[in-house]
Amino acid sequence: DAKTTQPPSMDCAEGRAANLPCNHSTISGNEYVYWYRQIHSQGPQYIIHGLKNNETNEMASLIITEDRKSSTLILPHATLRDTAVYYCIVRVSSSARQLTFGSGTQLTVLP
Amino acid sequence: AAGVIQSPRHLIKEKRETATLKCYPIPRHDTVYWYQQGPGQDPQFLISFYEKMQSDKGSIPDRFSAQQFSDYHSELNMSSLELGDSALYFCASRETGLSYEQYFGPGTRLTVT
Numbered sequence: 001d002a003k004t005t006q007p008p009s010m011d012c013a014e015g016r017a018a019n020l021p022c023n024h025s026t027i028s029g030n031e032y033v034y035w036y037r038q039i040h041s042q043g044p045q046y047i048i049h050g051l052k053n054n055e056t057n058e059m060a061s062l063i064i065t066e067d068r069k070s071s072t073l074i075l076p077h078a079t080l081r082d083t084a085v086y087y088c089i090v091r092v093s094s095s096a097r098q099l100t101f102g103s104g105t106q107l108t109v110l111p
Numbered sequence: 112a113a114g115v116i117q118s119p120r121h122l123i124k125e126k127r128e129t130a131t132l133k134c135y136p137i138p139r140h141d142t143v144y145w146y147q148q149g150p151g152q153d154p155q156f157l158i159s160f161y162e163k164m165q166s167d168k169g170s171i172p173d174r175f176s177a178q179q180f181s182d183y184h185s186e187l188n189m190s191s192l193e194l195g196d197s198a199l200y201f202c203a204s205r206e207t208g209l210s211y212e213q214y215f216g217p218g219t220r221l222t223v224t
Contacts, residue, residue, distance in 0.1 A: 034212070043115070043201050043215030044154060087153075096207055097167055098144050098156035 004088045009106040012082075018075040020105050022088030025069040030092055033064060033071045036099070037084040044087065044101075047073065078109045113137050115204050115216035123222045124192050132187040132219045136204030142166070143185040144213060145177060148199040160185055161207065192223045 005023040012018040024033065034049040048055055048062045050071075055062045061074040075082055087104040091097070116135040124130050136143050142161045146154040156169035160179035171177075174192075179185045189196060199220050203213040 032211075038154075041199060041218070041220075043203070043218055045215065046212035049211065085153075096142055096159075096161060096205065098146075098159055098169060099154075099203075099213060100156070101153040103153060 004090055004102050006086070006088055006103065006105045008103060009108070011108050011110055012075075012078045014080060014109050014111050015077055018078040018082065018107055018109070020073040020075075020086050020088075020107060021070065022073070023070045024088070024090045027068050027090050031090050032092070033062065033068075034089040034091060034099075035060070035062065035073045036087045036089065036101075038087070038104075039081075039084040044099075047086075078107075080109050080111060083107060083109045115202055115214055117200075117202050117216040117219050119219060120217065121220050121222075123224065125224055126192055126194065128192050128223075130189045130192060130221060132189070132200050132202075132221070134185045134187070134202030134204075134216060136183050136185070136202070137206070137214055140204035140206045140214070141183060142205040142207055143179055143183070144203040144205070145171075145185070145187050146201040146203065146215075148201065148218075149195075150198070154201060157187070189221075194223050197221060197223045 035047040036044045038044045050062045064071045085104040118133045144159040145157040148154045157171040159167045163179045177187045199218045201218045203215045205213045
């Protein structure tokens, strides 16, 4: 799996968009970008994944640059319950292998 | 929707004792993963099973063993417990061929005193 780099922490005001960046400059052509989050002491939760096109679901949007070397997870209207550690993971989509968690970004949503 | 079930949710053991953690995957999920998360650390992969066979192995101590049963539930057996084994243990499951994401359980918090 390709290595990723994320800022260790970010703050966001409640109701505003949270934009979480991830660098993955060594990503291979068949590797996807996955995002998981972990609310304090709970099990990690899948958010979204994408290959090269932007993706959106009920939780978030994923913007991947054209060269695929970086991406941004967008939470459009952050709430206090979105406070969590967000992990960007790059891997082959069909892989049945384990997830490799890096350091992630601690997002704190402020009231 | 059904989720991954882990039991017990909390467990307190003394050094050198044994512990057994159980994981019940989401129905129809055939792959189970175990992760360990120490205090202030990120989850680390221990071991995984696919169709009751061990499929991958991470940094799992020799004192730990695991298996997946015919009903797809899995058990993580931990012997000669050490203080450093105190952690959150997560189980995740996945349905091969249909879903690419892993679904995590709520975890078991093991405290070794």
